[in-house]
Amino acid sequence: MSDLFVALTPPNLLACFIGTVLGTVVGVLPGLGPAAAMALVLPLTIKLGPTAGLIMLAGIYYGAMYGGSTTSILVNVPGEAASVVTTIDGYRLARRGRAGAALAVAAIASFVAGTFSVVALQLAAPLVARAALAFGPAEYFAFALLGVVLLANLTGGSRAKSLAMVVLGIMLSTVGMDPLGGTVRFTFDLAGAQAGLSFVAVTAGLFGVAEVLATMADPASTTPVARVRFRELYPNREELRRSVPPMLRGTVLGFLVGLIPGPAATIASFVSYGVEKKISRHRDELGTGAIEGVAGPEAANNAAAGGGMIPLLSLGLPFTPSTAVLLSGMLLMNVTPGPFLLRDHPQVFWGVIGSFYVGNVMLLVLNLPLVGVFARVATVPPRFLMPGVLVLCVVAAYADNNNLFDVWVVVGAGIIGWAMRALGFNPAPLVLGLVLGPVLERAFLQALTIARGEVSGLWASGPAAVMLAAAAVAFVAPAVLALARRSAADPV
Amino acid sequence: MGRDRWSAAGLALLAIGYLFAARRYPLDTLTTPGPGIAPLGSGLALLALAVWLFIVAGSVRPAHAAGGLPEIRVAPTCPTESAPQRPGSRTALLMCGALVLYAGLLPRLGFLGSSVALVVVSSRLMGLEGWWRPAVLALGVTGVAYLLFARWLGVPLP
Numbered sequence: 001m002s003d004l005f006v007a008l009t010p011p012n013l014l015a016c017f018i019g020t021v022l023g024t025v026v027g028v029l030p031g032l033g034p035a036a037a038m039a040l041v042l043p044l045t046i047k048l049g050p051t052a053g054l055i056m057l058a059g060i061y062y063g064a065m066y067g068g069s070t071t072s073i074l075v076n077v078p079g080e081a082a083s084v085v086t087t088i089d090g091y092r093l094a095r096r097g098r099a100g101a102a103l104a105v106a107a108i109a110s111f112v113a114g115t116f117s118v119v120a121l122q123l124a125a126p127l128v129a130r131a132a133l134a135f136g137p138a139e140y141f142a143f144a145l146l147g148v149v150l151l152a153n154l155t156g157g158s159r160a161k162s163l164a165m166v167v168l169g170i171m172l173s174t175v176g177m178d179p180l181g182g183t184v185r186f187t188f189d190l191a192g193a194q195a196g197l198s199f200v201a202v203t204a205g206l207f208g209v210a211e212v213l214a215t216m217a218d219p220a221s222t223t224p225v226a227r228v229r230f231r232e233l234y235p236n237r238e239e240l241r242r243s244v245p246p247m248l249r250g251t252v253l254g255f256l257v258g259l260i261p262g263p264a265a266t267i268a269s270f271v272s273y274g275v276e277k278k279i280s281r282h283r284d285e286l287g288t289g290a291i292e293g294v295a296g297p298e299a300a301n302n303a304a305a306g307g308g309m310i311p312l313l314s315l316g317l318p319f320t321p322s323t324a325v326l327l328s329g330m331l332l333m334n335v336t337p338g339p340f341l342l343r344d345h346p347q348v349f350w351g352v353i354g355s356f357y358v359g360n361v362m363l364l365v366l367n368l369p370l371v372g373v374f375a376r377v378a379t380v381p382p383r384f385l386m387p388g389v390l391v392l393c394v395v396a397a398y399a400d401n402n403n404l405f406d407v408w409v410v411v412g413a414g415i416i417g418w419a420m421r422a423l424g425f426n427p428a429p430l431v432l433g434l435v436l437g438p439v440l441e442r443a444f445l446q447a448l449t450i451a452r453g454e455v456s457g458l459w460a461s462g463p464a465a466v467m468l469a470a471a472a473v474a475f476v477a478p479a480v481l482a483l484a485r486r487s488a489a490d491p492v
Numbered sequence: 493m494g495r496d497r498w499s500a501a502g503l504a505l506l507a508i509g510y511l512f513a514a515r516r517y518p519l520d521t522l523t524t525p526g527p528g529i530a531p532l533g534s535g536l537a538l539l540a541l542a543v544w545l546f547i548v549a550g551s552v553r554p555a556h557a558a559g560g561l562p563e564i565r566v567a568p569t570c571p572t573e574s575a576p577q578r579p580g581s582r583t584a585l586l587m588c589g590a591l592v593l594y595a596g597l598l599p600r601l602g603f604l605g606s607s608v609a610l611v612v613v614s615s616r617l618m619g620l621e622g623w624w625r626p627a628v629l630a631l632g633v634t635g636v637a638y639l640l641f642a643r644w645l646g647v648p649l650p
Contacts, residue, residue, distance in 0.1 A: 043645060167534050212587070216618060391633050391637050394610075399641055399647040404650065411592060424496070445529065
């Protein structure tokens with residue numbers, strides 16, 4: 001526990017500061033999300049060492065949650081998906097001259113929720129890690145499978161498309177050596193492909209290069225940013241009083257949603273808004289510029305970001321693209337997340353958690369006075385920004401393994417990612433399939449071997465059976481519910 | 493045939509090609525499973541999903557209408573509806589060509605030369621007018637990337 005103070009050493013404080021600033025800027029910029037930004041700086045963080053490197057990556061992750069709200073409120077353009085809901089009331093508040101109050105409440109809500117989720121993470125992660133020691137291959141397989149099914153249900157849009165993307169990611173993960181026997185697969189005699197497809201190259205391509213191509217294909221018009229003066233940043237007493245209950249509700253809700261596999265931060269903000277719509281005293285004002293519509297969702301998406309760290313740190317299973325990049329960073333730094341992380345790398349574990357406290361304070365201090373500066377970042381024309389993103393994507397992909405094959409991978413992933421967006425396919429499930437593929441394959445094959453070829457060995461233990469049953473229910477339920485709703489709507 | 497059905501057909505072809513390539517990896521037995529099991533399972537799963545997508549294409553109501561989560565889009569990305577041929581699409585296609593050319597020329601021209609060219613081309617395609625501004629941007633971006641990765645991190649850039 002004393003390792004918590006590792007976060008306060010000067011190098012780690014600097015890493016945290018750079019990470020949170022970078023994250024805020026990335027959150028402010030529409031399109032370029034935290035996963036791409038984390039993938040781009042991954043080679044840099046390796047140089048810093050595991051603790052400082054992971055602190056910087058984590059800083060980008062939760063900094064983006066803060067930054068995303070700024071453009072939602074000032075420009076009506078969410079910096080990332082988790083801030084979509086904030087535009088509804090936040091932008092209307094800005095148009096009524098209450099932009100400063102909305103930004104301040106968003107920053108305070110993010111701080112409160114972020115701090116709560118860190119405390120809960122600090123308490124829950126070691127407990128989950130201890131419980132996970134009882135997990136064998138069958139339980140890991142069942143949990144990862146449940147995660148994949150829930151992910152497809154919760155990503156939004158077509159379930160068939162989301163599942164197809166997960167499976168495509170799993171298929172891509174089979175390129176290179178197989179995780180048990182070492183057989184080289186699907187390399188087609190390309191020496192550069194023997195180590196498999198670089199996760200950094202695929203992520204930088206799907207989220208970075210594809211973003212550049214999408215911006216070229218559909219150039220966004222520059223939106224004027226509302227001017228905010230420092231003295232306008234203070235919410236009045238009434239606004240503060242009204243913000244507290246939704247902030248607290250959003251915090252608890254968000255943390256719980258964060259434990260569920262899937263795009264938790266985005267879902268949490270929608271769930272929080274839905275709850276406020278139902279139970280808030282001022283529910284009639286929601287949608288017209290109510291402060292509750294900012295406080296609840298902003299608290300929820302930040303709390304969910306903390307909740308999403310629990311499966312990663314305790315089980316080594318990421319369920320969002322950002323935590324997948326964090327996992328990749330950990331593995332590159334020879335730190336294996338999971339039940340033994342706390343035993344083998346206590347400084348990394350507690351250092352990262354400690355940095356969350358420090359980072360939340362830094363973000364509050366940064367976001368209140370510098371909000372106008374961050375908002376200006378959103379107005380940098382893409383023609384200056386995007387060429388730089390392209391070069392960074394290529395160099396980051398190459399630097400991962402010093403492999404020219406990865407340059408082809410990043411270019412290919414970029415072009416395919418752009419085509420996928422145009423066809424309505426979300427690239428996030430593909431990235432998670434790529435990460436979870438080897439986990440699923442290894443766990444499945446090991447479980448079969450342990451059970452001496454008996455397929456029933458996959459559900460022989462209680463937890464595995466429960467998780468597989470839950471996965472089956474989650475797979476079937478949406479179709480059954482849709483059928484029931486349709487027959488209720490069209491009684492013959 | 494609609495856009496989703498074309499996508500489904502493409503995915504089905506991909507799955508069949510993948511399964512065909514996976515034939516060379518042995519399945520072995522369930523007690524000692526071989527390296528062909530995961531490719532076979534995932535290939536068949538993608539084929540099944542492609543069939544599902546083909547069947548439901550055109551009959552699917554928006555997710556939120558069916559009580560599910562709405563499709564979440566962050567402007568200006570993820571154009572999930574029809575993608576008409578805008579002038580911008582042609583620019584993006586040109587950029588795709590430039591990127592492929594870049595990957596091919598990187599080993600021959602080296603990082604500095606090819607990256608300067610890439611930034612000049614991409615900034616011009618994005619509407620940065622004249623030559624000196626793209627050139628200054630290209631030198632700045634490439635220089636920073638070189639200093640960061642080659643000098644500080646010691647990455648042996650081509």
